[in-house]
Amino acid sequence: MTQLAPPLSTEERGIRTAPASSPFASATSGPFAPPGETGDARRPLRLLTLSTLFPNPAQPNHGVFVENRLRHLLSSGEAASTVLAPVPWFPGRTPSLAAIPALETRHGIAVMHPRFPAPPGLGMLTNPYAIYRVAAGAITGMLRDGFAFDAIDAHYLYPDGVAAVWLGKRFGLPVVVTARGSDVSLLPRHRVPRRLIGDAIQGAAALIAVSAGLRDGLVALGAPPSKVTVLRNGVDLNLFRPPANRQALRASLGLGDSPLLLSVGLLIERKGHDKVIAALRDLPGHHLLIVGEGPERAALTALAARLGVADRVRFEGAVSHALLPRAYGAADAMVLASSREGWANVLLESMACGTPVVASPAWGSREAVAAPEAGLVLDEATPSAIAAGVRRLLSNPPDRAATRHYAERFGWEETTAGQLALFRRVLGNRA
Numbered sequence: 550m551t552q553l554a555p556p557l558s559t560e561e562r563g564i565r566t567a568p569a570s571s572p573f574a575s576a577t578s579g580p581f582a583p584p585g586e587t588g589d590a591r592r593p594l595r596l597l598t599l600s601t602l603f604p605n606p607a608q609p610n611h612g613v614f615v616e617n618r619l620r621h622l623l624s625s626g627e628a629a630s631t632v633l634a635p636v637p638w639f640p641g642r643t644p645s646l647a648a649i650p651a652l653e654t655r656h657g658i659a660v661m662h663p664r665f666p667a668p669p670g671l672g673m674l675t676n677p678y679a680i681y682r683v684a685a686g687a688i689t690g691m692l693r694d695g696f697a698f699d700a701i702d703a704h705y706l707y708p709d710g711v712a713a714v715w716l717g718k719r720f721g722l723p724v725v726v727t728a729r730g731s732d733v734s735l736l737p738r739h740r741v742p743r744r745l746i747g748d749a750i751q752g753a754a755a756l757i758a759v760s761a762g763l764r765d766g767l768v769a770l771g772a773p774p775s776k777v778t779v780l781r782n783g784v785d786l787n788l789f790r791p792p793a794n795r796q797a798l799r800a801s802l803g804l805g806d807s808p809l810l811l812s813v814g815l816l817i818e819r820k821g822h823d824k825v826i827a828a829l830r831d832l833p834g835h836h837l838l839i840v841g842e843g844p845e846r847a848a849l850t851a852l853a854a855r856l857g858v859a860d861r862v863r864f865e866g867a868v869s870h871a872l873l874p875r876a877y878g879a880a881d882a883m884v885l886a887s888s889r890e891g892w893a894n895v896l897l898e899s900m901a902c903g904t905p906v907v908a909s910p911a912w913g914s915r916e917a918v919a920a921p922e923a924g925l926v927l928d929e930a931t932p933s934a935i936a937a938g939v940r941r942l943l944s945n946p947p948d949r950a951a952t953r954h955y956a957e958r959f960g961w962e963e964t965t966a967g968q969l970a971l972f973r974r975v976l977g978n979r980a
Contacts, residue, residue, distance in 0.1 A: 816843030821886025
């Protein structure tokens with residue numbers, strides 16, 4: 550589908566090549582350096598990572614799971630990547646864009662943030678084309694300056710994966726797309742996204758699913774089973790670890806001795822925070838800490854007041870990734886009530902901090918929570934089921950050291966090895 554757009558003018562590229570004053574302009578190594586000899590079959594892979602789900606200064610937790618997986622892949626020394634993380638823009642609707650630079654370096658990774666137009670109410674239809682145009686401009690500029698890539702590493706099937714497959718056709722690059730959840734469970738319910746997602750599935754060289762349930766969803770959408778590789782997310786076991794002194798941590802956070810539940814995630818409907826709040830009616834004496842921010846904040850606050858549990862619910866707001874271990878470590882149980890997930894990172898993060906979980910039956914939950922020391926998975930995520938699950942778990946809680954030990958099997962090493970093997974197989978097949 551390279552005929553989607555005519556050749557792009559300089560003005561249409563959305564981002565220009567790094568100027569002489571750019572920190573990338575004088576690079577002598579890494580993804581922004583001109584490519585070296587390619588005769589060594591085992592030289593590092595040169596990836597172009599495309600994802601609108603990627604942290605930036607205005608949204609430090611946005612898509613942090615994509616960044617974390619990439620960081621661990623690059624730390625292997627067998628891959629290098631330049632990140633294209635387009636950000637939506639529309640006049641008067643995106644004031645935080647001023648805080649997002651066109652170019653930045655995060656954890657040693659070069660990240661470019663071209664802007665793409667996202668008209669309110671039309672973005673679901675226009676975003677794939679808009680992302681394609683600005684990304685094509687950025688890639689054209691890099692290739693003109695002598696940079697080269699072996700493959701496109703795209704995250705999220707729609708709109709990112711759709712645009713990535715078009716880019717792969719335009720620039721002759723194989724594309725590996727990682728599906729992550731609602732891009733398989735929700736977006737295909739809409740006619741146009743479903744058609745474009747189907748095209749992307751067929752056009753991608755390979756697909757990654759973060760759980761077996763998500764793989765089954767891809768196959769149901771028409772993906773050949775042989776094209777889908779399951780590579781679960783991992784957890785940073787150095788960052789997420791039990792607190793040295795849990796009682797002192799709870800005291801520093803102003804928490805008493807009452808059982809503390811934790812719910813982490815954006816304050817949006819599908820995360821199910823309302824169900825956890827409602828479960829408190831059947832859990833007298835239990836308190837709830839909600840970490841996250843979003844459009845449902847006012848509604849959730851009103852719900853807690855209406856149900857008479859407002860004095861036992863604390864809204865912590867957005868918390869940086871680095872400080873999340875304090876919340877996990879202080880809690881007695883972490884509750885995931887999401888209606889849809891591909892693989893909920895919060896489950897592993899909580900367990901790595903020694904805190905067992907009560908999880909909804911969303912995709913990936915039973916794969917992540919597969920032993921008593923990890924916690925339990927509910928058959929349904931209703932307030933009554935959540936309350937019953939919490940009572941069952943806390944009536945005989947697992948040893949927190951055992952919960953941590955269970956989580957240690959979910960480091961990133963296996964996922965990194967799987968990515969390297971998959972990309973090299975794709976490139977070998979192409980050769």
